[in-house]
Amino acid sequence: MAMKPEEVLRAIAAGRGDAICVPTMTTAPAWRTLAPDDLSITCVGFMGGASALGLGLALARPERRVLVLDGDGSLLMQLGSLATIAGARPRNLVHFLFKNGVYHTSGAQEIPGGFDVDFVMMAKGAGYRAAYTIGDLGEFRRRLPKILTEEGPLLVELVTGLAAETPMTARGGKPFHQQAEELRQRLLRVGA
Amino acid sequence: MPESIPASLIIDTLKETFREARGGGRHEPLGWILSVPDTHQRTVLAALDKERAIRVVTCATEDEATTAAAGLYLGGEPAVLMIQHAGLYASVNTLRGLGIDGRVPLFYMIGLLSREKDKDPRESRHSMVRYCEPLLDTFAVPHARLEGPDDLELIPEYYRLAQQRRGPAAVLVGLETI
Numbered sequence: 001m002a003m004k005p006e007e008v009l010r011a012i013a014a015g016r017g018d019a020i021c022v023p024t025m026t027t028a029p030a031w032r033t034l035a036p037d038d039l040s041i042t043c044v045g046f047m048g049g050a051s052a053l054g055l056g057l058a059l060a061r062p063e064r065r066v067l068v069l070d071g072d073g074s075l076l077m078q079l080g081s082l083a084t085i086a087g088a089r090p091r092n093l094v095h096f097l098f099k100n101g102v103y104h105t106s107g108a109q110e111i112p113g114g115f116d117v118d119f120v121m122m123a124k125g126a127g128y129r130a131a132y133t134i135g136d137l138g139e140f141r142r143r144l145p146k147i148l149t150e151e152g153p154l155l156v157e158l159v160t161g162l163a164a165e166t167p168m169t170a171r172g173g174k175p176f177h178q179q180a181e182e183l184r185q186r187l188l189r190v191g192a
Numbered sequence: 193m194p195e196s197i198p199a200s201l202i203i204d205t206l207k208e209t210f211r212e213a214r215g216g217g218r219h220e221p222l223g224w225i226l227s228v229p230d231t232h233q234r235t236v237l238a239a240l241d242k243e244r245a246i247r248v249v250t251c252a253t254e255d256e257a258t259t260a261a262a263g264l265y266l267g268g269e270p271a272v273l274m275i276q277h278a279g280l281y282a283s284v285n286t287l288r289g290l291g292i293d294g295r296v297p298l299f300y301m302i303g304l305l306s307r308e309k310d311k312d313p314r315e316s317r318h319s320m321v322r323y324c325e326p327l328l329d330t331f332a333v334p335h336a337r338l339e340g341p342d343d344l345e346l347i348p349e350y351y352r353l354a355q356q357r358r359g360p361a362a363v364l365v366g367l368e369t370i
């Protein structure tokens with residue numbers, strides 16, 4: 001049975017420490033309730049951008065982990081970011097890819113290729129330091145501590161079912177510009 | 193008549209811009225260039241290869257370049273986007289979503305490849321050249337033309353403007369750099 005995305009996110013929220021988190025699409029509503037903090041930035045309005053936003057943050061803050069909580073349709077939209085990330089070699093970046101096989105937020109249309117798309121192979125081919133797939137929650141919980149400390153860039157493909165809420169069914173949360181300013185202020189405070 | 197600008201002058205100006213953005217002091221790197229290679233500014237990119245003080249991240253698309261620049265900004269690092277007009281057209285949704293709705297300062301240096309020396313860009317034979325300023329106007333993005341070494345001050349000025357207005361600002365590189 002595929003993992004529930006909320007359970008995966010709960011495990012990440014419990015283990016992330018002071019990592020910066022970059023959710024998008026259906027990871028966003030659940031993340032908002034699990035981790036209502038100023039170290040997260042939800043990507044809306046520039047589909048596919050979570051991975052590159054995470055890259056910029058990871059390069060700016062090498063002392064901190066950056067966790068991207070990406071969608072499969074979103075990554076397909078900016079698939080080149082795999083090579084861009086691999087080329088820039090951010091050691092502190094973990095790219096979690098929530099593979100639900102569909103564009104859930106826009107009505108659950110199947111993504112091109114559906115579940116057959118192999119993001120692990122793509123990330124490895126692009127030059128990520130490591131990439132693997134996990135489809136079992138127990139295994140995910142067991143491996144998470146290492147995932148959160150090992151050298152990146154790392155892609156973890158998470159085979160999941162559909163989230164209970166999408167950004168369309170659970171609207172709200174702070175606007176991007178407000179989250180962005182709060183995150184920046186927080187990071188500048190720490191860096192000073 | 194517009195004139196070509198030597199790469200070394202652009203790089204010195206970028207360094208000054210980054211130093212000012214950081215409020216002085218030493219820092220390694222001084223600043224970041226996000227680039228999808230622009231034919232027009234290739235001598236600058238070539239010279240940047242040898243520059244240790246500025247780190248260049250080559251991106252596969254201008255969407256990624258823009259978004260990575262935003263991530264660097266959120267992390268407190270100064271960044272400049274170096275792209276060409278076609279790259280601006282390719283990344284308009286990201287400009288809108290991050291620069292306008294997202295209120296992220298984004299400073300662009302945009303090369304006007306194929307711009308005719310004796311023509312105003314708005315009258316160019318080439319659609320790539322002709323539509324650049326009108327497109328920026330549509331999104332109310334302030335822009336200025338870098339038409340020779342005397343215009344280099346526009347780089348720090350428009351960089352500052354992007355920070356002040358919390359949004360995009362652009363300088364257009366009129367002729368191929370040398």
Ligand SMILES: Cc1ncc(C[n+]2csc(CCOP(=O)(O)OP(=O)(O)O)c2C)c(N)n1
Pocket residue numbers: 024025026027046047070071072073074075098100102103104105106166285
């Ligand atoms: C440029 C662009 N094209 C299309 C859309 C419409 N759209 C909104 S959400 C979405 C699906 C997102 O799918 P995925 O990244 O797999 O996330 P999920 O909803 O499955 O978590 C699409 C296609 C958009 N927002 N932006």
Ligand SMILES: [Mg+2]
Pocket residue numbers: 071072073074098099100101102103104
């Ligand atoms: Mg999906």
